[in-house]
Amino acid sequence: MPASPERWWEGYFDETFIDLYRDFLTPERTTREVAGIGEMVPLEPGAEILDVACGWGRHSIALAEAGFRVTGMDLSEPLLRGARARAEQARVAVEWLRADMREIPFRGRFHAALSLFSSLGYFLSDEEDLRVLRGAHEALRPGGFFVLETMHRDHAVAGYTERDWWEAEDGTTVWVEREFDAIDGVSREWTRWRRGSQSGEKFHELRIRSATEWSVLLRAAGLTPVEWYGDWELGPFAYTSEDLIVVCRRR
Numbered sequence: 001m002p003a004s005p006e007r008w009w010e011g012y013f014d015e016t017f018i019d020l021y022r023d024f025l026t027p028e029r030t031t032r033e034v035a036g037i038g039e040m041v042p043l044e045p046g047a048e049i050l051d052v053a054c055g056w057g058r059h060s061i062a063l064a065e066a067g068f069r070v071t072g073m074d075l076s077e078p079l080l081r082g083a084r085a086r087a088e089q090a091r092v093a094v095e096w097l098r099a100d101m102r103e104i105p106f107r108g109r110f111h112a113a114l115s116l117f118s119s120l121g122y123f124l125s126d127e128e129d130l131r132v133l134r135g136a137h138e139a140l141r142p143g144g145f146f147v148l149e150t151m152h153r154d155h156a157v158a159g160y161t162e163r164d165w166w167e168a169e170d171g172t173t174v175w176v177e178r179e180f181d182a183i184d185g186v187s188r189e190w191t192r193w194r195r196g197s198q199s200g201e202k203f204h205e206l207r208i209r210s211a212t213e214w215s216v217l218l219r220a221a222g223l224t225p226v227e228w229y230g231d232w233e234l235g236p237f238a239y240t241s242e243d244l245i246v247v248c249r250r251r
Contacts, residue, residue: 008204009122013076016200018056020193023168025058025117033116033149034062036232040247041145043068047111050139052101052132053119057083057094064092071095073104102128104135112145120150121207124186126217129207133221140250146223152230152244153185153208160187171195185209211237211244223248 037059043049045067051060054072056079064070064087072094074080080096087094099105101119113136120129136146157180164176172195179188188205209217211228218225225248230241237244 009075012202012204013055013074014078015082016193016202018079018082019170019172020168020174020191020202027058030058030062033232034059034066036229036234036245037063037114037147038066039234040227040229040245041112041147043111043145048109050104050106050110050113050136052104052113052115052136053117054083054096055079055117055119057086057096059114059116060094061087061090061092064094065090071097071106071110073097073099073101075100102131102135104132104139106139108138108141110139110144111141112147113139114147116147116149118150118206120148121209122204124184124205124207130217130221133217133223137222137250142250144250146218146248146250147245148214148218148248149243149245150214151206151208152241153210153213154239155242156180156187156208157182158240185213211246214244214246218246218248222251224251 046069048069049063051063051070051072054060054074057072060070060072060083072083075098077098080098084096115136120132123129140146160178160180162178165174167173172193175192177190185208186205187208189203191202193200215225225246227247228237229235229245230237231243232245
């Protein structure tokens with residue numbers, strides 16, 4: 001296997017990433033998740049929402065369609081380019097910003113901020129993720145909400161799969177190899193794909209934390225957890241939960 005490239009996230013999120021994961025991140029899934037946010041967080045119509053690491057805008061656009069004023073922020077220009085096109089097609093207004101999530105440039109503006117689809121943990125260290133969380137804290141109005149959705153370490157370890165593969169609807173075959181560092185809590189993943197004569201490989205690594213670890217980090221950033229959920233249907237969080245979703249308030 002190739003050595004772990006530093007700063008892998010700078011080139012990982014491109015059009016190929018969209019192609020590989022589009023079948024999993026369906027419009028139906030997005031609708032369910034946005035509905036869950038609406039039930040978890042009491043927001044008035046027209047409230048301002050910051051979508052941190054917004055990707056190709058699937059949540060940002062759906063939230064804008066629901067009547068919220070949304071800012072989508074991401075480092076990947078290819079994903080933001082796709083987000084702009086999708087927003088234009090949906091005829092909704094979203095403010096798009098290309099920026100590193102460790103450098104959130106807002107102060108006291110938003111009623112809610114979101115970090116969804118395990119978009120924290122890229123930098124592997126508590127210090128770097130704290131930079132993101134503190135930035136989200138500063139971007140919120142007093143009493144504003146922060147919603148974190150991420151992989152749940154207990155569940156990930158219990159069902160850890162070292163090898164996997166699938167075939168996408170467009171005929172792309174995808175193979176995945178993984179390894180997990182139980183000391184540092186880091187999952188490393190090599191993804192190889194082939195479609196006709198085209199092929200490629202991607203690598204990423206992600207720090208996966210327990211709810212206990214997230215609670216410590218969130219509180220250190222000034223974000224107080226108020227509700228924990230195990231899925232987007234608002235099921236209670238348990239050690240068997242696949243997802244870890246926590247709703248916080250800015251102190």
